[in-house]
Amino acid sequence: xxxxxxxxxxxxxxxxxxxxxxxxxxxxxxxxxxxxxxxxxxxxxxxxxxxxxxxxxxxxxxxxxxxxxxxxxxxxxxxxxxxxxxxxxxxxxx
Numbered sequence: 386x387x388x389x390x391x392x393x394x395x396x397x398x399x400x401x402x403x404x405x406x407x408x409x410x411x412x413x414x415x416x417x418x419x420x421x422x423x424x425x426x427x428x429x430x431x432x433x434x435x436x437x438x439x440x441x442x443x444x445x446x447x448x449x450x451x452x453x454x455x456x457x458x459x460x461x462x463x464x465x466x467x468x469x470x471x472x473x474x475x476x477x478x479x
Contacts, residue, residue: 394462402465405472422472429471440471 406418409425430441444467451460 391458395458395465398462398465398469402469402472405469409472422468426468426471437471437474440467440474443467444471 403415403418406422410418410421412418429436435441447464447467451464454460
């Protein structure tokens with residue numbers, strides 16, 4: 386029971402990221418939305434033109450922290466939430 390509860394934040398943030406990707410990339414396919422979001426995230430946060438340096442910096446730092454924690458579910462959910470914020474920002478500016 387604890388293993389299921391422990392993974393709940395990751396599942397919740399993953400669902401939110403997929404929904405944000407579906408809105409942002411204007412697709413109804415969840416796999417395509419994740420691919421599009423990953424490409425956009427890399428393009429958006431990659432040098433030399435980092436459009437949101439603070440959010441991208443926080444995302445990179447959170448990703449490193451999550452990897453160093455052994456992909457702890459709570460750290461992973463925070464990393465997914467940060468990615469979701471960046472993807473949601475695309476929806477706001479479009």
